[in-house]
Amino acid sequence: MHDARLLIELGGEAQRRLARRGYRLDLAGLEAMSSRRSAAIGAVDELRAESKRAAGEVGRAAKAGAASDEVDALKEHARALKDRIREAEDEVDAAETALRDLLLTVPNLPSDDAPDGDSEADAVEVRRSGEPPALGFTPRDHVEIGEAMGILDLGRAAKLSGARFSVTRGPGAVLERALASFFLALHTGRHGYTEFSVPYLVTAPTMTGTGQLPKFEEDLFRTGTGDRDLYLIPTAEVPLTAMHADEILETESLPRAYTSWTPCFRSEAGSYGRDTRGILRLHQFSKVELVRVCAADASRAELEVMLGHAEACLQELGLAYRVIRLAAGDMGFNAQLTYDIEVWLPSQDTYREISSVSDCGTFQARRSGIRSKDAQGHRGQVATLNGSGLPIGRTLAAVLEQCQAEDGSVTVPEALVPFTGFRRLLPDGTPETVL
Template sequence: MLDLTLLRRDLAAVVARLETRKNPQPFLDVDRFTALEGERKALQMRTEELQARRNALSKQIGMKKGKGEDASAEMAEVGGIGDAQKAGAERLEAIQSELAGMLMSIPNLPQEGVPVGADETGNVEVRRWGTPRSFDFTVKDHVDLGTPLGLDFETGAKLSGSRFTFMKGPAARLHRALAQFMLDVQTTEHGYTECYTPYIVNREVLEGTGQLPKFKEDMFWVLRGGDDQQAEQYLISTSEISLTNSVREQILAADQLPIKLTAHSPCFRSEAGSAGRDTRGLIRQHQFDKVEMVQIVAADQSDAALEEMVGHAEAILQKLELPYRVLTLCTGDMGFGAAKTYDLEVWVPAQNTFREISSCSNCEAFQARRMLTRYKNAQGKTEMVHTLNGSGLAVGRALVAVLENHQQPDGSIRIPAALRPYLGGLELLKA
């Protein structure tokens, strides 16, 4: 969440930066916030006045009692002040609760220098790597290529409904190999610690990374049987949630940073895009796998960490010999918790375009405030950590890219050299 003192100090500047995300600015009810802040200040001032009066009366009562004089009037006034203080405290608590609720629904502020735009058309290309392959035969999409290899959309739909996939044989083997390859690169070459995390998390965990309360309808909810009181729990939409929250409510030592974590997990999203080109195949699924990268760093290191993390995602694409481009997302296309985001888009031949395969974001202190995660800096002062996350990579989309970019005229798939050790040295994947 945003720092409340920032809103109090310069509300106009905060609103101006929020307006770059979407116009008109829908995130903060400025009039309501201003009214609550005015009432809060008045209540706190009144509370101080009442306490000063109570202290003065207490001295008078003590002096009168010491002299044997009647102090009943002062004592009655003290009682009235106590009632007023209690009522003021209850109202102040309600105001603070409402302000906290407002903060939970406000997105992060874009960094200075992030391109301003309303949607993806405002994103800025940073660089490209590789050249899309020229085919001398008719290109097939991953559905036609993958079906003979064991991509089974019909069985997936029969088991779970639309946007679920069953894999078997060579397709399942390739999917597993890609995930293992990504994990090995991130751990052995890039210094991440491999983790295995729960796939079901509590409400406050999702509040910590920003999925709740705003995006509740995009989550799969879990009802657990057998308990007298049902816990509010959800299937994770990314292991960023569990990895980042692994340091929630902690004060870390400076020498513990940076913390670099990675995990391979399924991801569950009830929102899977609108009807259209992505209803076919693996591009948008309710359940998909991803190798996630998370970094917890000191505040002055997050910008450099973001560039590093993008490089870690790029390394996977380069090793898989997949053409891609890197984009800086504009203010209107960034995620809720991000201050700056790079998207990596891989070339998809059958669509003749680039499609997102990784998104790397610097959330600065936004998630840390929600999780109450801090560290002691070199001067011994406690401050919020900065958190970053990125895909390294989305496994299903990597499978799509490998199938389509490395397809052969007979429908077989050439396996990139870096991936062959994970497939027993196999050079061609065939039905």
């Protein structure tokens, strides 16, 4: 969440930067709400000071032997002041709530490094890695491959849960587990991340702190009522980041690097008709997530570090991909700068998103109350970053498509063989076991 004073100080600059992502900042309304809050706090302070003086007058009058009616009048005045204080405190609460509700809807200020625009067409390509495979035949998509092998069953998934769910079977399920195990081993063993197992259900304050609420409530799955009103996580970014809500971290412990493999649950409101075939856009999917917490002035450098970690997953698998920098108007609500990694899908003859890696600056940390403190006791701001490293379903789709052969078989990337026990899937889905 933004600091209202900072937005007001930035003034037209804040309006300009937010306009780049399609958000109109009502600066006059923000100033009015901030002034209302300041005035309400000032009124409470004045009334408390007056109440303290009134209490002293009552004590002095009683001690001096003043007439009872005079003491009673002073007491009545003191009681009236307490009532006024309660009313003034209610006004403070109302003013703070109104200001907070407004600030919660204001997206992060985009970095000037993000190009102008509001669509995928406005993204800037940064680099490509690997050559798309020259298959020499008309490629089949991952659905056709998976169903022919019997390792992917979308029909039974629909019977169980409706559209946009998946079931993997036998070697397909093994491949999914292998991908997750490989990613976690890579990130914990080579990249220095600490692995966590986290809850899949979290509270509304947790979702609010990381920016999913109130903006994206329609994209979330909500369960329970009353004290057990919880949300299914849309990504492990939420619990991994929110673990430090309302905490002060030692500066010397930064940066912190966390990873987790979890299911993710998204209603995908408004996305109907996009990537609805196969396993590219599901209501439930699994993903290995990366989160970093660092000093506020280090986030840009940490973004490049995290991007390299996500890219390493595809490099080790030998999959062709490219990196793009998203336009200001096409980034997520929390991000100030985002890279997308897009993997080559032969059946579509194009690159498709497989990971987003975002620098959120201090945005989530402010909303969640995460700060830092150095050895001298000086407090500072921290920044948070997150990225996919990587989603299991989309990576499986890319493996099936990029590694397919004309006879219908699929060669397993060498990096996965220690985790699968087989190097190749025959056209009928039979694995060729490693001897």
